[in-house]
Amino acid sequence: MTETATPIPDTGPAELDDVMAAAAAAAPAMGGLRPARRAVMLRAVADALDAAADELVPVAMAESHLPEARCRSELGRTTFQLRFFADLVEEGTYLEAAIDVADPGWGMGPRPDVRRMLVPLGPVVVFGASNFPFAFSTAGGDTASALAAGCPVVVKAHPGHPHLARLTGRVVAEALAGVRAPAGVFAVVYGMETGQRAVLHPATRAVGFTGSIPGGRALHDLAASRPEPIPFYGELGSVNPVFVTRAAMKARGPEILSGYIGSFTLGAGQFCTKPGVLLVPEECDLGPLTHAVADLAQAPLLNERVAEGFEHRLGELADHPAVEVLVRGVRTPAGWTPTLLRTGVESLLRHPGVLLEECFGPASLVVGYGEEDRLAEVAGLLQGQLTSALHAEEGDAVAPRLLELLSGRAGRVLWNEWPTGVSVTHAMTHGGPYPATTSVLHTSVGATAIRRFLRPVSYQSVPDPLLPEALRDGNPLGIPRRVNGRPEAG
């Protein structure tokens, strides 16, 4: 019996109470630390995770069935992300410090001295994702941005990789203790009911979630039903439709189709950014695409639950009267081979509820269109998306209209690129209108992910020595601030 086969018991209600009470007790100390101290904590966690790679990666591989190279690169992305937030916290713009000095001549009447900054919300509950055991789980983006903001974090381990959660949790907790982080600032809990109780717990001040639409919606509704509703940041599902114009297909057809195959089969199609629908001119010869997909090897899915969900949803699509199966994927002991489906744009427009819904796993739907105007019709009826891509030529008449429509429905709009592989940068958005997320104003990846865990406080006429350092006259933290509405460098 391998270590990962031993079940980890659910966290009981009393133990959860203790964890949440410790998190609540840690919140003022954590929030009161100078940003530079939190940067030290984030870097210590990153270093400890890097140092534990040889211990972590085999557990990740055993529990998620992801290959070693993917696990190692995902761990690298995770520690990069922690260091990225450490830099961000030191730089200080994220505090949004703003000072309006008293002004007796202010247009609506004399104004007092008002100084604003963002402060941490308090304990954050993070739900790990099945498909990113490192980067969207125990020490992933939600945890990194919440700790960076100054919030204690309680991770609800994903049932797909509980042992990795426990091991990662130990590495994180030890690293935090090693740099004297406040006790109680980080913990991992287990069990579905535990997660629900954590969302409803009075000490919880926000929730970060990455997962399915039904699971996320149920937790969103719980969070909204609390006596005190709290922000629920759920990153749920997305079809990530890709629109290919006639001119683009003519100019770069083989390259586009090969990019498509690479993107929709990457990680066995288990990315929230997988292109689930590809719109191509109806005259496009799908023979080479079909052959290339049919030749692909099988890959295991993350776990039995994901596999069951995939088979069910794939059945809905493949059995739909308007859908033709170009390549029927098969299940072997070593995993699934990819499935390729086809339909026409008229059918897509007639049945968007079935055909324009996420299918999580190695399958994608090619949609042939006649007139290019139909692309705008499809774009116009899309639900919220994490991404949408346009493959086009710069002179395409349809391009400006499509870009405008897609930016109205997706958090990220790509040009001649593929949506999988989300970079962690300042300008990244990984979000979008519902059901892509439950919080259309925010992103779960990139610098501004930290905003989700901060709230504004204004201090009116508070004497300088009693102000938070970020707002004092002398700018002791050396951070960028807005003074009387104008930016000033740190």
Next chain:
Amino acid sequence: MTETATPIPDTGPAELDDVMAAAAAAAPAMGGLRPARRAVMLRAVADALDAAADELVPVAMAESHLPEARCRSELGRTTFQLRFFADLVEEGTYLEAAIDVADPGWGMGPRPDVRRMLVPLGPVVVFGASNFPFAFSTAGGDTASALAAGCPVVVKAHPGHPHLARLTGRVVAEALAGVRAPAGVFAVVYGMETGQRAVLHPATRAVGFTGSIPGGRALHDLAASRPEPIPFYGELGSVNPVFVTRAAMKARGPEILSGYIGSFTLGAGQFCTKPGVLLVPEECDLGPLTHAVADLAQAPLLNERVAEGFEHRLGELADHPAVEVLVRGVRTPAGWTPTLLRTGVESLLRHPGVLLEECFGPASLVVGYGEEDRLAEVAGLLQGQLTSALHAEEGDAVAPRLLELLSGRAGRVLWNEWPTGVSVTHAMTHGGPYPATTSVLHTSVGATAIRRFLRPVSYQSVPDPLLPEALRDGNPLGIPRRVNGRPEAG
């Protein structure tokens, strides 16, 4: 029969559908306007309202029973606010434009060109407030910030001043038409059920609300229950407790008590920032305060519904066994005289559910305390507040701890000042944890109120001519942007 006595019929479901469809149709055009064009619109509305003051103010006075000077100054605040957002939109920082150029050496692997900005959410439904017929109603802060963001606005008129809503709406609509704003970008609707239907309407993308806790909570729950949940920005209720240290009372007692009277009776106590609780040393002689309050004249309340709510809640407080009535306000044909109540800190700590709850109207509760440590206990059990004030001396040992606790519970923390009179500035926060608001991350007053109606979109590798102007290489809008994480001036 005066004009304001004629009832305005509720907007029917079909008419609401038309209004919402027009708003949805206007959204792309409105969102696509250059910021400078929207600034023109906002200034045109402000100018038109100023020009119509002599027509608007009498209607406001008749419907709200507020005195002329107050109505005129509130209208001035309203048009100032519209021009403030016009300036903000032209300046452009609010777009949060950020550019990360492609970088093959990026730490987590080569990154593409990613450019982020904020775009408007779409149609916003605004619920006017009873107590600010101008500044938080038809052309108030929610409307100004939503239009500034580029969102069409549908105002649900407050039943307390429907004729003012209709008249203001006409002035706004004509001003917008006069500068060729997109048709459908602004409308006023009437009726409680109409408001509920508007919150649930598929075209609505966000809601701004100022009002009571029960009313706001019910609409919040509706917004969260939608097939696609939308942001609901409710500014609900607040007690705005004021803490006075022993040293401050000793140094400035009479000045503090006279400031308190002025603040809690301002506008007949009908401000969401009214100080509802004043904590003073128990040995403080309340005789002069009592006499001063007893001498005050009556003032009318906004309307019968507000009066009924006030009388009910006042009864709860005045009849509470732990509460002593120092001055019992009376109702006369010309309005109410103020009520002053007293209790001890032990009672407050024992019955926070009753004693630390908003009482909207001309009444306030003075709480005597013994040890100054009790102030921190009270601060520790506060619910979310819009404001909390500390009157203290700089050397007070209790001050730093109190400021920290209050900043954890209130959106604005004041030092030796009174919470009524919210200035519209860059650094202002008018918000706070529930039940002060339903959206702890946001403010409904000040520059950042515009954020509520914007969402981020990232453009990946989109060719320069096809990018929104705000993100093009040449920075044609001349706005401040972050490039590779570093701020660049416009």
